[in-house]
Amino acid sequence: xxxxxxxxxxxxxxxxxxxxxxxxxxxxxxxxxxxxxxxxxxxxxxxxxxxxxxxxxxxxxxxxxxxxxxxxxxxxxxxxxxxxxxxxxxxxxxxxxxxxxxxxxxxxxxxxxxxxxxxxxxxxxxxxxxxxxxxxxxxxxxxxxxxxxxxxxxxxxxxxxxxxxxxxxxxxxxxxxxxxxxxxxxxxxxxxxxxxxxxxxxxxxxxxxxxxxxxxxxxxxxxxxxxxxxxxxxxxxxxxxxxxxxxxxxx
Amino acid sequence: xxxxxxxxxxxxxxxxxxxxxxxxxxxxxxxxxxxxxxxxxxxxxxxxxxxxxxxxxxxxxxxxxxxxxxxxxxxxxxxxxxxxxxxxxxxxxxxxxxxxxxxxxxxxxxxxxxxxxxxxxxxxxxxxxxxxxxxxxxxxxxxxxxxxxxxxxxxxxxxxxxxxxxxxxxxxxxxxxxxxxxxxxxxxxxxxxxxxxxxxxxxxxxxxxxxxxxxxxxxxxxxxxxxxxxxxxxxxxxxxxxxxxxxxxxxxxxxxxxxxxxxxxxxxxxxxxxxxxxxxxxxxxxxxxxxxxxxxxxxxxxxxxxxxxxxxxxxxxxxxxxxxxxx
Ligand SMILES: Nc1ncnc2c1ncn2[C@@H]1O[C@H](COP(=O)(O)OP(=O)(O)OP(=O)(O)O)[C@@H](O)[C@H]1O
Ligand SMILES: [Mg+2]
Numbered sequence: 001x002x003x004x005x006x007x008x009x010x011x012x013x014x015x016x017x018x019x020x021x022x023x024x025x026x027x028x029x030x031x032x033x034x035x036x037x038x039x040x041x042x043x044x045x046x047x048x049x050x051x052x053x054x055x056x057x058x059x060x061x062x063x064x065x066x067x068x069x070x071x072x073x074x075x076x077x078x079x080x081x082x083x084x085x086x087x088x089x090x091x092x093x094x095x096x097x098x099x100x101x102x103x104x105x106x107x108x109x110x111x112x113x114x115x116x117x118x119x120x121x122x123x124x125x126x127x128x129x130x131x132x133x134x135x136x137x138x139x140x141x142x143x144x145x146x147x148x149x150x151x152x153x154x155x156x157x158x159x160x161x162x163x164x165x166x167x168x169x170x171x172x173x174x175x176x177x178x179x180x181x182x183x184x185x186x187x188x189x190x191x192x193x194x195x196x197x198x199x200x201x202x203x204x205x206x207x208x209x210x211x212x213x214x215x216x217x218x219x220x221x222x223x224x225x226x227x228x229x230x231x232x233x234x235x236x237x238x239x240x241x242x243x244x245x246x247x248x249x250x251x
Numbered sequence: 252x253x254x255x256x257x258x259x260x261x262x263x264x265x266x267x268x269x270x271x272x273x274x275x276x277x278x279x280x281x282x283x284x285x286x287x288x289x290x291x292x293x294x295x296x297x298x299x300x301x302x303x304x305x306x307x308x309x310x311x312x313x314x315x316x317x318x319x320x321x322x323x324x325x326x327x328x329x330x331x332x333x334x335x336x337x338x339x340x341x342x343x344x345x346x347x348x349x350x351x352x353x354x355x356x357x358x359x360x361x362x363x364x365x366x367x368x369x370x371x372x373x374x375x376x377x378x379x380x381x382x383x384x385x386x387x388x389x390x391x392x393x394x395x396x397x398x399x400x401x402x403x404x405x406x407x408x409x410x411x412x413x414x415x416x417x418x419x420x421x422x423x424x425x426x427x428x429x430x431x432x433x434x435x436x437x438x439x440x441x442x443x444x445x446x447x448x449x450x451x452x453x454x455x456x457x458x459x460x461x462x463x464x465x466x467x468x469x470x471x472x473x474x475x476x477x478x479x480x481x482x483x484x485x486x487x488x489x490x491x492x493x494x495x496x497x498x499x500x501x502x503x504x505x506x507x508x509x510x511x512x513x514x515x516x517x518x519x520x521x522x523x524x525x526x527x528x529x530x531x532x533x534x535x536x537x538x539x540x541x542x543x544x545x546x547x548x549x550x551x552x553x554x555x556x557x558x559x560x561x562x563x564x565x566x567x568x569x570x571x572x573x574x575x576x577x578x
Contacts, residue, residue, distance in 0.1 A: 090464065092453070100454075103461070107451075110466070112448055112451045161461075161464075
């Protein structure tokens with residue numbers, strides 16, 4: 001049996017009286033897209049932050065590539081090969097689009113302790129950054145100040161920066177939000193191919209995308225995973241239907 | 252050419268041109284005044300790396316200015332009194348050689364910045380401002396209560412220190428020396444802002460989470476910036492002491508730190524020539540206004556208020572527009 005790349009084992013996290021993560025266990029296998037769905041406030045982003053860094057769990061472990069990363073910083077997890085995008089875009093807003101992507105390539109190369117030569121003249125870094133922008137369709141905006149991008153474009157840039165890291169796994173928190181119908185379709189096609197490079201743990205509200213992409217779907221409600229299975233299994237699951245899908249239009 | 256580039260060139264050339272005019276008119280006092288502006292500019296250029304590019308509002312940079320000043324004062328004091336600085340199993344003599352003094356000033360202020368930065372960069376915002384202020388005041392009180400080197404009265408140095416091939420007592424030659432150093436540091440700071448380190452530091456200022464997400468550590472970036480920043484301000488301190496042939500605890504005072512911030516805010520935060528513009532304007536106002544009123548600083552304060560309220564981006568910002576991202 002192949003080992004999971006990412007293994008979340010019995011995670012708990014409470015904010016005061018609110019149990020945001022309530023004994024979550026899940027895996028991400030090589031080559032798969034594992035979608036995490038659930039109603040607003042279910043604890044999806046909180047779970048992502050415990051996996052990729054930012055929130056420390058009260059109990060439980062996060063294993064990445066066989067290594068316990070629970071106590072590692074965000075920075076160390078990124079270095080270990082976790083590529084991550086945020087639900088609320090987190091970018092250097094005054095920098096250009098290309099500079100944000102070059103920053104990713106720089107982080108990946110680890111060659112930040114250089115104090116003389118202009119980074120934007122570093123052909124290798126700029127080429128990697130430009131390639132990533134091209135893949136998400138932002139190449140035309142390379143010279144744009146990031147603050148001037150639309151929300152959807154910022155999501156694309158987050159994905160591009162994650163690509164420059166050449167990560168071993170992606171953790172994406174609602175990458176389709178704000179993209180619009182055609183943008184979502186393009187992103188769906190893109191992520192479909194991306195899973196061959198690295199598996200994706202995908203939090204997404206866009207059900208068309210989730211059902212089209214996911215090899216497995218986990219449903220998170222009140223911090224608990226109430227079901228995990230293929231798209232068909234999830235659609236058929238009575239618990240899921242009442243707890244979650246009932247509110248959405250699945251037909 | 253970009254407007255800011257032209258403005259920078261004008262500001263840059265203003266100093267040697269003014270010095271040459273003063274030289275032609277045989278006004279050595281004016282040359283000394285311009286030298287003073289250049290040294291203040293250098294100190295603030297150092298701070299601007301931390302404050303402008305790194306977003307670290309240090310209200311304790313006088314600590315490095317003073318350390319540089321006392322590095323000069325102590326070394327020269329021992330040299331002029333022919334008393335070794337350390338006289339035990341090793342003997343360390345004082346020196347009157349500027350290059351050696353500069354090296355000592357840079358190394359000691361860098362070490363101090365490393366220690367202060369390592370402790371204070373764990374905080375941010377107002378706490379960072381307060382902690383750096385506290386460290387600065389610590390040095391101030393220490394200098395006041397340390398009798399060996401003049402305590403409150405400070406230390407006088409009889410003859411300006413020496414530089415091979417120059418007569419440093421000649422105001423014009425000393426100005427050229429200072430101006431060459433300022434030029435070299437400005438050149439490097441311009442490069443630094445565009446270098447990989449500069450991009451990462453500026454990104455850490457804008458969004459620390461972003462930097463962590465690509466596997467870089469904001470703390471280390473800031474610490475290195477703080478150390479370089481402190482070292483440059485320390486070098487300026489050594490030059491300032493040499494200019495006045497005098498060091499005193501006021502170099503450590505929080506008012507000094509505040510003035511550096513004023514230079515930067517007046518000129519333009521994070522702009523390469525912001526501190527240069529600010530320091531020049533400040534010294535010019537001091538020269539023009541202080542004979543008119545002993546409360547001349549009030550006018551400086553009023554101008555600062557106007558700049559903060561109406562000219563965001565300081566002088567450079569209002570004349571050259573918003574900063575364009577480096578290509
Ligand atoms: N830092 C925090 N402190 C206190 N409560 C928090 C914190 N972060 C999240 N919460 C709460 O935890 C719960 C889960 O939040 P989370 O953002 O993980 O939900 P989500 O599933 O991502 O929701 P959405 O679909 O709206 O993005 C919410 O009730 C939220 O208010
Ligand atoms: Mg969320």
